[in-house]
Amino acid sequence: MGKTFAEKILARKSGRDALRPGEIVTVRPDRLLSHDNTAAIVAKIAADLVEFGPARKDMHVVVLDHVVPAASEKDAENHKAIRRYVQRYGVEHFFDVGTGICHQVMVEKGLALPGDLILGSDSHTCMYGALGAFATGIDRTEAAALILTGETWLKVPESIRIDLSGSLSPGVTAKDLILSIIGRLGADGANYQCVEFHGAAGLSIDERLTVANMGIEMGAKAAAFEVDARTVEYLESIGVRRDGYEPVWADADAEYSRRLDFDLSTLGPVVAKPHTVDNVVSVEEVEGTPVDQCVLGTCTNGRASDFELAASILRGRQIASGTRLLLLPASREVLRRAIASGAIDALLAAGGTLLPTGCGPCLGAHQGVLAAGERCLSTSNRNFRGRMGCAKAEIFLASPATVAASAIHGRISDPRKNLPSPFGRGAGGEGRGKRG
Amino acid sequence: MSKVWKYGDDINTDMLFPGKYTYSCSTAEQILPHLLEDLDSSFAAGVRPGDFLLAGKNFGCGSSREQPALGLKAVGIEAVVAKSYARIFYRAAVNQGLLLIECPKAVEAYREGDEVRLDATAGTVSVGGQSFAFPSLPEAILAIRDAGGLLPYARAKLRNRA
Numbered sequence: 279m280g281k282t283f284a285e286k287i288l289a290r291k292s293g294r295d296a297l298r299p300g301e302i303v304t305v306r307p308d309r310l311l312s313h314d315n316t317a318a319i320v321a322k323i324a325a326d327l328v329e330f331g332p333a334r335k336d337m338h339v340v341v342l343d344h345v346v347p348a349a350s351e352k353d354a355e356n357h358k359a360i361r362r363y364v365q366r367y368g369v370e371h372f373f374d375v376g377t378g379i380c381h382q383v384m385v386e387k388g389l390a391l392p393g394d395l396i397l398g399s400d401s402h403t404c405m406y407g408a409l410g411a412f413a414t415g416i417d418r419t420e421a422a423a424l425i426l427t428g429e430t431w432l433k434v435p436e437s438i439r440i441d442l443s444g445s446l447s448p449g450v451t452a453k454d455l456i457l458s459i460i461g462r463l464g465a466d467g468a469n470y471q472c473v474e475f476h477g478a479a480g481l482s483i484d485e486r487l488t489v490a491n492m493g494i495e496m497g498a499k500a501a502a503f504e505v506d507a508r509t510v511e512y513l514e515s516i517g518v519r520r521d522g523y524e525p526v527w528a529d530a531d532a533e534y535s536r537r538l539d540f541d542l543s544t545l546g547p548v549v550a551k552p553h554t555v556d557n558v559v560s561v562e563e564v565e566g567t568p569v570d571q572c573v574l575g576t577c578t579n580g581r582a583s584d585f586e587l588a589a590s591i592l593r594g595r596q597i598a599s600g601t602r603l604l605l606l607p608a609s610r611e612v613l614r615r616a617i618a619s620g621a622i623d624a625l626l627a628a629g630g631t632l633l634p635t636g637c638g639p640c641l642g643a644h645q646g647v648l649a650a651g652e653r654c655l656s657t658s659n660r661n662f663r664g665r666m667g668c669a670k671a672e673i674f675l676a677s678p679a680t681v682a683a684s685a686i687h688g689r690i691s692d693p694r695k696n697l698p699s700p701f702g703r704g705a706g707g708e709g710r711g712k713r714g
Numbered sequence: 715m716s717k718v719w720k721y722g723d724d725i726n727t728d729m730l731f732p733g734k735y736t737y738s739c740s741t742a743e744q745i746l747p748h749l750l751e752d753l754d755s756s757f758a759a760g761v762r763p764g765d766f767l768l769a770g771k772n773f774g775c776g777s778s779r780e781q782p783a784l785g786l787k788a789v790g791i792e793a794v795v796a797k798s799y800a801r802i803f804y805r806a807a808v809n810q811g812l813l814l815i816e817c818p819k820a821v822e823a824y825r826e827g828d829e830v831r832l833d834a835t836a837g838t839v840s841v842g843g844q845s846f847a848f849p850s851l852p853e854a855i856l857a858i859r860d861a862g863g864l865l866p867y868a869r870a871k872l873r874n875r876a
């Protein structure tokens with residue numbers, strides 16, 4: 279009988295031959311990620327670090343991104359403590375304020391490679407499955423123990439296989455795909471499971487990153503895509519050679535707990551209504567709902583292709599008065615590309631506000647916090663009550679195309695009715711064609 | 715009699731501990747005043763050691779934030795009994811030594827005012843006099859619990875290595 283992606287990769291990382299779901303193995307991850315929570319992590323083991331030192335200097339990746347630049351004296355002290363730890367213990371991979379959101383930085387810097395096992399003290403660590411890594415979130419205490427020992431336990435998960443077919447229609451994006459999947463499976467539909475996406479050759483790397491990023495929103499332990507020509511080409515573009523990694527993928531006859539099919543051509547734009555991510559409806563159902571704030575960006579949809587898609591809709595237009603549009607590029611690299619392509623200029627001309635690269639309003643700690651009764655439409659991945667800082671505000675989730683179209687009208691709008699055409703405004707759509 | 719705090723399905727980490735405090739509060743002392751703030755504003759002041767928390771499916775979903783598990787352990791919650799748990803929260807509870815019981819039947823059996831009791835050695839939880847068995851934990855997890863949480867466990871391992 280064949281093996282799943284999860285069974286194979288965990289066998290490799292635990293030095294075991296064959297594993298079955300439910301077995302518990304000891305693994306040595308290739309990377310451990312933490313961000314602004316690093317100070318709290320290392321505070322737990324301050325004395326142990328003096329006594330034992332870190333297990334490995336090349337394992338821990340530290341990215342300052344959650345509250346950057348520091349919004350208060352307390353945040354500044356937090357960042358300072360992290361820089362001190364990095365210096366003192368010679369952490370090899372440190373990215374200071376402004377480099378970008380940790381998950382995008384991991385990918386761009388070639389720190390998340392096919393066949394890698396990556397643990398991160400952040401739930402959206404599952405994003406690197408887009409590149410064929412097995413990546414999953416852990417808490418701070420476990421990150422602390424990992425720094426010291428370099429190893430931890432993992433239960434071999436069962437897997438869900440999702441087969442994709444067809445291609446997305448204009449105005450419909452990978453965000454609509456993953457929201458549709460979560461809507462069908464539910465917020466715990468993939469709990470403890472690894473979700474494998476098959477038939478994804480038509481999706482760009484950016485699109486795969488968006489899909490894998492949200493695996494956790496259906497409870498998945500990991501999400502994974504097969505390494506193909508597009509993955510290899512992407513990695514080459516960031517300077518990682520083909521001999522620098524060893525891909526793993528499921529056997530054709532592997533066993534799954536569940537199998538689902540999604541025909542991309544049948545999907546339309548969707549929106550996740552408050553206050554759970556699986557509360558997914560078609561855009562038509564909420565069309566016309568007024569929005570106070572639109573957020574374009576985050577680790578889910580903050581890449582250059584996302585800004586280019588939004589710019590193609592907003593170019594030459596203005597956002598509605600009474601609505602604000604926050605632009606949150608996922609990294610400095612992304613920002614530079616989106617500046618070079620003219621996307622940022624178009625979005626600023628339309629009335630957007632550019633925020634520093636980082637998590638910004640996504641977690642409600644600073645920048646773009648909502649007031650009671652306000653409604654936000656965001657390309658981020660969570661609409662939980664209180665997520666953007668106020669429990670009496672509402673968050674709707676959608677694609678960059680839907681957010682851009684809605685910013686024009688100040689109301690949730692169908693992106694398909696707002697797509698540009700090469701011959702002027704109206705029908706047709708180049709939006710998706712441009713995505714890398 | 716210990717009190718029972720009962721909540722519904724898909725209780726996420728933002729409800730258990732709002733994200734806006736995540737970088738300013740990491741010790742038990744700092745966490746406790748905000749525990750369950752956006753879910754039940756009476757919890758933080760009313761909870762007592764030995765109380766139980768009952769919940770529906772997918773308890774603890776959302777972020778990788780450990781403050782909910784750390785806080786619930788620190789206030790002395792005897793055990794959380796839920797229909798199911800989100801995986802990062804489950805690990806966080808193991809790491810803190812907080813007992814999680816997965817037992818949908820016990821949750822369904824509960825009626826307002828019922829007494830909940832735990833018999834950890836027998837592996838049963840009783841709700842309003844009705845007893846329910848819950849599965850025992852895998853050895854790897856028991857070892858962490860017996861050591862008093864993940865960090866003491868890791869320290870012991872490192873000392874043995876040296």
Ligand code: SF4
Nearest residue numbers: 379576577637640641
């Ligand atoms: S952008 Fe939002 S979801 Fe992504 S890492 Fe930052 S806080 Fe988390």
